[in-house]
Amino acid sequence: MDTVTRGQTAVATSRSKRKSAVTPSWHQSVSKRAHQSGRAPQPRVAQALALLCGAGFGTVIALALSVEGRAALASPGGWAQAIGRVSAFTGSYLLLVMVVLIARLPWLERTVGQDKLVRWHRKVAPYAVSLISLHVLSVILGYSQMLKTNVFHMLWSFWVNYPDMLAASVGYVLLLMAAFTSIRIARAKMKYETWWVVHLYTYLGLGLAFMHQIRTGVMFIGHEHTIQFWTTLWVGAGASILLLRVGVPLVRNQQYQLRVASVTEEVPNVYSLTVSGKNIKKMAVSGGQFFQWRFMSRDLWWHSHPYSLSALPRPPFLRVTVKGLGDQSSAVAKLRPGTRVFVEGPYGVFTHHAAEMKDVTLIAAGVGITPIRAMLEDLPSSVNINVLIRATRAEDIVHADEMKSLVASRNGRYHEIVGPRDEVNLDDATLEDLVPNIRHNDMFVCGPAGFTDAIVASARRLGVPHEHVHHESFTF
Ligand SMILES: Cc1cc2nc3c(=O)[nH]c(=O)nc-3n(C[C@H](O)[C@H](O)[C@H](O)COP(=O)(O)OP(=O)(O)OC[C@H]3O[C@@H](n4cnc5c(N)ncnc54)[C@H](O)[C@@H]3O)c2cc1C
Incomplete structure (x- = not known):
């Protein structure tokens, strides 16, 4: 084992037990796997789901356009109403895609990873909310033009004369609240739990919107296939959330x-x-x-x-x-x-399944050491390990002794890069120095966001292929 300590000298870590029970020693690697191995990614299934999603979007647009006719478009408010219908269907479809992205579909989870799925969910959100807003505005405008009344009177009339329209309006407000609280500046000022509760209300909003879509949408009246198609979509999305985020966890925790x-x-x-x-x-x-x-x-x-x-x-x-x-x-x-x-x-996909090369470098800082420590036990024994731990003080390194003994048991290399930031850096030169064949390594990085970003940028500059740089982010 090769321990490199730069800057401040490593000192013995002080550890104290607060509470104890008869628990195992975590120092030694499990000699024989005592639990089931994590499931491998399934890229084919993920690709098939992506294709299905694209085909669904095509079907939604085809169904929306199929009911539009020249006469309807030429009538007063015809264009506005048509835009309202198409935006309603495309917007609703994107909302359902967003729900499925965070439903924890196992094939997507273990192939794409939750952080990426959450990022996609966020990327789709502005399009979905904008389309639904376009729907609201153009339908009010279109109907007010058709009935030759002003937009406020039209809105009032919708609420009192059309079934489910008031509930749909409440649903729209809940959707706007979720969208507003997810804007970066607003979110930064809010407790995570508050944001989460507001988001939970979006499901209620979606439920309220569903009934108005099926019962008042012109395209549904007398179009049995359209009703079946959309009911399948809504029920499928709702069932996947309920099953995978409530049902499965309840059953598993019971076990x-x-x-x-x-x-x-x-x-x-x-x-x-x-x-x-x-x-x-x-x-x-x-x-x-x-x-x-x-x-x-x-x-x-x-x-x-x-x-x-x-x-x-x-x-x-x-x-x-x-x-x-x-x-x-x-x-x-x-x-x-x-x-x-x-x-x-x-x-999460931050696992040995992502490694393709024979040489693997694990880099951690702070509490980012936790997944790296677990991964050390799980990488195949044929893989050559190089571990780099960055810390300001050696005594702050969590699980240092466990890491050292695990690396030693695999004949790997272990480096601690210790010292204050202005004196010690895990920069390009140090990385290349500690991992001379870095271009031919799989790199797994976990630490504070700034640290991880800097290492990923260094890896790019040093020529490590993008697909061999894996990192776990501790914030979604
Ligand atoms: C995939 C992943 C793995 C993680 N593993 C570890 C670990 O092994 N050890 C460890 O100490 N920390 C880990 N974290 C970070 C840990 O989840 C947060 O520090 C913790 O949730 C903070 O919650 P809090 O109420 O104490 O602090 P708060 O003050 O409520 O939040 C501090 C920050 O943590 C983030 N956060 C809070 N709650 C959540 C949540 N439910 N989901 C996602 N982010 C949240 C927010 O970005 C927030 O700004 C991990 C995070 C992620 C995303």
Whole structure:
């Protein structure tokens, strides 16, 4: 093992146990896999789903255009109403695509990864909301032109005379609220939980919109196929959310019966949480993956947060390592043994499945070390390992001893790059120095956003192919 310490000299890490129970030693790698291996990505299924999504969009446009006729377009307000109809259908379709993207479809999750799916969900959002807004405006305008009345009177008339229109308007307002609170500046000022609750109301908004679409849409009246097509879409999207985000987690947690076993302080403000449960052997998870964790204590039961496993499961135990950054992560330190734990997952594509090369470099900083530590146990023994840990002080490195012994057991290389930022840097020259064949490595990077971005940029400059640079982001 080759330990490079730059800047400040490494000193013995102080660790103290806060609470303890009979929990396993996490220092040694599992000699024989004691749980099911995480499932491999399924790019073909993901591609088929993408094709299906494109075909669905084509069908939506074809169905929308099929009912438009010259006479209707030529009548007063005809064009505005036609624009309203086409934008309604394309906008609704995009909303349903957004729902499916965050429904945690297993084939998409394990192929694309949750962070990318959430990014796509966000990218589609402005188009969906703009199309729905265009629908609202052009339908009010079109009908007011047709009935020769002003737009405010028309809006009032919609609310009192058309079934489900008032409910749809409430749905639209809920949609706008979700859109507004997701704008970067607004979101930055808001607690994650507040944003989440507002977002939850969008599902109610979608439900309210569905009935008005089916019952008042001109294209549905007398068009049985259109009704069937759209009902299938809405029911499919709703069922996937309910099944995968509520049903499956409920069943799995009933099987796992997880409870806090112990909480251990690793370094100041970073705690390892060991939970024990049943049927952990059947849990298919890869090193590097994360779960959404919900701790069923009085203050924490109502919100869940993502944490990566910091070691492969040792049935009946799982472990995560959490840095206290805000309300929930800081409260982890005070969890009592026996507290029920509810998990959703595993999620993420930051796993050995992404590695293609024989040489793998794992780079971590801060609490980003957690998925890297778990991945160390999961990479095939044929792979040559190089580990680079960046820290301001050696005593801040979480799980340093475990990392060292795991790397040593694989005859890998372990480097600590330690020192203040203005003196020590993991720059292009240092990277090339520590990993001379870096172009032929798979790189796995996890750490604070600025650190990860800098390493990814260095990797590009050093000629590491894009597809060999893998990184996990700790913020969605
Ligand atoms: C895939 C992934 C894996 C992670 N693994 C670990 C880990 O192993 N160890 C660790 O210490 N931290 C990990 N994190 C970060 C951890 O989830 C946040 O630090 C934690 O949720 C903060 O919550 P809080 O209430 O304490 O702080 P808050 O003050 O509420 O939030 C601090 C920041 O954390 C982010 N955040 C808060 N809640 C969530 C949420 N439910 N989902 C996504 N982001 C959220 C927000 O961007 C927010 O700005 C991971 C994050 C992600 C996305």
